[in-house]
Amino acid sequence: MGLISGYSLWLIVLCIALGAAYAAVLYTGKKSNKWRPGIRSVLFILRFIVVSLLAFFLLEPLIRLNVKITNNPVLIVASDNSKSMTASADSDFVKNKLPEIVDQWLNGLQDELEIARYHFSDSLLAGPNADYSGNLTDIGNVFNEIRSRYINKNVAGIVLISDGIYNTGSNPLTAAEQIQTPVFTVAVGDTSTHTDAAITSLTGNRDVIYNNYFPVEFSVTAQQATGQSIQVKVTHNDKEIYNHNSDIQGNQFSRVFNIRGFADKKGLNKIVVSVSVLIGEKNTANNTRVFYFNVADDVKKVLIVASAPHPDIRAIRTSLESNLNYSVKAVTGEANAGDITDYDLLILHQIPAASTRNSALIEKAKAARIPVWMITGANTNYASLNALNAGVTVRVRSAAPNEVLGVLNENFSLFSVPQQEADFVKAMPPLSAAFGDYSISAGTDVLIYQRIGNVISSQPLLCMSQVEGQRWAFLLGEGVWRWKIYDFQRNNSHELFDSFMSRIAQFLCQNSDRSRFRVIYEPTHSETEAITFNAELFNQNFELVNSEPIDLILRDSTGKNYACSFLPDGSGYSLNCGRMRPGEYSFTAQVKSKQYPYTQSGRITVDSYNPELASTRADFNVLRLIAQQTGGIMVSPEKLNDISVFLEKNNLIQSTYYRENKYIDLLEWKWILFIILALVSAEWVIRKREGYY
Structure with missing residues (x-):
């Protein structure tokens, strides 16, 4: 405990002196003879104390206390909020009885533990809310989110209340391996087999x-x-x-x-x-x-030209070939490219090569305004790439490459990337990129930024530009074949990698479409995802503009209309219509301008398939393995007290202590002000009684 102030504490002496001087002026000398000696001394002391205290408080004094802080360990409770929880025979128990049992149990632990409650389906949200409306279940994401939110925190354990059914995200057993605290699973649902x-x-x-x-x-x-x-x-x-x-x-x-x-x-x-x-x-x-x-019947022709054989070529070619909208040819060496004027997209792997100063192939593509997707690597001639003035400049500072990860730019607006693909990008293995300084032109949009460890840089890994009506994409690193392999290892398919590659190719190939107004959209959607549109509007010089209003009308199968409006987004437009009911919809987008009298129509569908109802049989085996793997136990809702016993028996309820300084403003102590008021009042009463007021 100590006294501190924003001023020197030596000024307290001055405060005392000021109080003494003030009291002396009033109650010493010839004029004070009118007071009886005892009364004069009392009045002197009262005035001395009051003035000294008031002067002291002008120093803004604080009391510093070194206090002991106790932190109770956290018990994290995550409840499954998906539809499968109430799709079995015990739905009444889950809706009505289960919340009461959990609340009653947790109320008995609040003195020893800090309770943090969450609910989840495809994402983890705060609070015990349970309306069982989730259309997907991602148990793996629960562990990933908890691990990131409670790093270096005193966590006693995690209570997972679920039926064990998951239908999206990573394997929860794999995600649980990263958890450093016991997971207690509460098994809910019906495991019996029905017709x-x-x-x-x-x-x-x-x-x-x-x-x-x-x-x-x-x-x-x-x-x-x-x-x-x-x-x-x-x-x-x-x-x-x-x-x-x-x-x-x-x-x-x-x-x-x-x-x-x-x-x-x-x-x-x-x-x-x-x-x-x-x-x-x-x-x-x-x-x-x-x-x-x-x-x-509009098949896009894609030509891949590589400076040398590389596993990236096969990965990209097979990926695009999985989409029947693309006819793909791959060659090695510019000399084998032949006539490129019939192609809708040119993919160049490490071209211009280090062994050449200029690329005649690129000059032909520029003359024909064929979209170009450039992939750089150790054999790239960066001086020639910089001379293209196509939106990206790379100043190499070392021959040794950087191993860089990627993270999606959330503000990218040229086209939409589903969240599942965005998560895939963040988790993908590193690419080998040049170590140096990267800069982009004003009209270049970054889709993926470079990430080294957990540090996200401002340097691009994948970006797009448009120069004089020609679209360019730059993947500034080699090794995308690792992405394709990783997708299969993680998801047992190449679907995410193929979709991501096709998405980029689709955007670039739209450059061959000379229409002035384009609406970009996915024709099929799940009822669990939002419906999004992107739009592009070009002026007479084929420059993107987004100053004109654009409306869109969605019409369902019953003829009901839903009116929406595009918003300017980057150099184009975007629109998020949110989730829609399952069914088929037609749409008409219209530019509301006499200068640009354009419309575009199309059709989309919303699939009614709900993975939560595909199988409603609870999977207690998953819950049992999660508990065993993390050192916890699996219990039924009626045996929640077994978790309490486990926590006590294994000394998991261990509070942590630390000391910190706490500062108290003396003016916050109201009783001091009452003392001063009492002293002033006492002086006034005495003077009044003595007849000198």
Whole structure:
């Protein structure tokens, strides 16, 4: 404990002297003889104390206390808020009884623990709110978020209340490996097997060429339906193309179907696969699956030219070839490129090469205004690249490359990147980039910034520009083949990598579209995601402008209209319509300007398939493994006190202590002001009684 002030404490002596001087003027000398000696001394002391205290408080004194702070450990409680929690037979218990049990248990722990409550579906949100409306479950994200939010915090444990069903994100067992505290899983739901038929998977090509056959693959399962028969029906644009009956033998029936359809209609097409409802079946939400795909006859031609063989070439080529909208050719060496004027996109891997000063191939592309996607590496001639004046300049400072990670620019506005792809970009392995100084021109938009460790730099890793009507993309690092492999290791497919590569190619290829108004959108959406649009408006010189208002009307199948307006975003426009009900929608976008009298129409669909209802059987095995892996236990809701016993037995309720200085302004002590007021009042009363007031 100590006394401090913003002024020198030696001034306290002056305060005392001031009080003494003031009292002496009033109560010493000849004029003070009128007071009786005892009364005069009392009045002197009273005035001395009051004036000294008032002067002292002008120094703004503070009391410094060194106090001991106790931090109770945190118990984190995360409750599953997805639809599958109430889709089983014990839904009444989950909705009504479970919250009461949890609240009562936590109330008994509040004296020893700090309780932090969350709810989750596809994201982790604060609070115990439970309306069980989540359309996806990402348990892995729960652990990732908790790990980042409570790093270096005193956490006693994590309580996960869930049915164990997850349908998006990473494997929760993998994510739980990074948790340094026990996880206590509370198993909720029904693990018994009921009679059920389901379409468990439905896949096909998202893009199909007009007047060609296309494949459709789907899986059908049936449980606890021995002796029954199941009918499988497939329709293409409401026209039946497949019908099959199967007799179910045994309690577990599973079959994969491979069929073909014929693309005889351009635009958005719909495949519906359905299975008949079994006797005694309760969950019929998984009996139908819908798949949408686009049919077009406008195939974009892509030429990949590499300075030397490289694994990146195959990764990019196979990725684009998975999208039937692209016809891809790859060659090594500029001399083998041939005539490039028929191509819609030119991908150059480490061209211009270090062995050449200028690239005739790039000059031809500039003359024909063919979009160019440049990928740099150790063999790139950066001096020649800088001389292109295409939006990016790289000043190399060392021959040794940098291993750089990437992070998506949240303010990128040229096109939309789904959150799943954004997370993928952040998690991807590093690329080998030149060590040096990067600069971009005013019209260049950065999609991915370089990240070294946890430090996000302002230097671009992937960016786009438009110069004199020609679009450019720059991937400033080599090694994207690692991204493709990582996608397969993490997700057991190349879907995210392929989608990301196609998204960039699609944006660049739009440069061959000479229309002055373009609306960029995804034709299919899940009911769990927001519907977004991007738009571009060009003036007569084919320069982007975004000063004109643009409206969009969405119309559902019943004829109901939803009016929206684009907002300027970067050099273009963007629009987020939010989530929409499942169904088919048409749209019309119109520029509201006499100078630009343009409109564009199209169709989108919102898929009604809900992964939460595909399987409602609780997976307690996942919960048990999470608990075992992290040193916790799995309990039922009725045995929550077992967690309390475990915490006590293993000494996990350990408070932490530390000391810190606490400062108190003396003027906040109201009783001091009352003392001063009492002293002044006493002096006044004495003087009044003595007849000198």
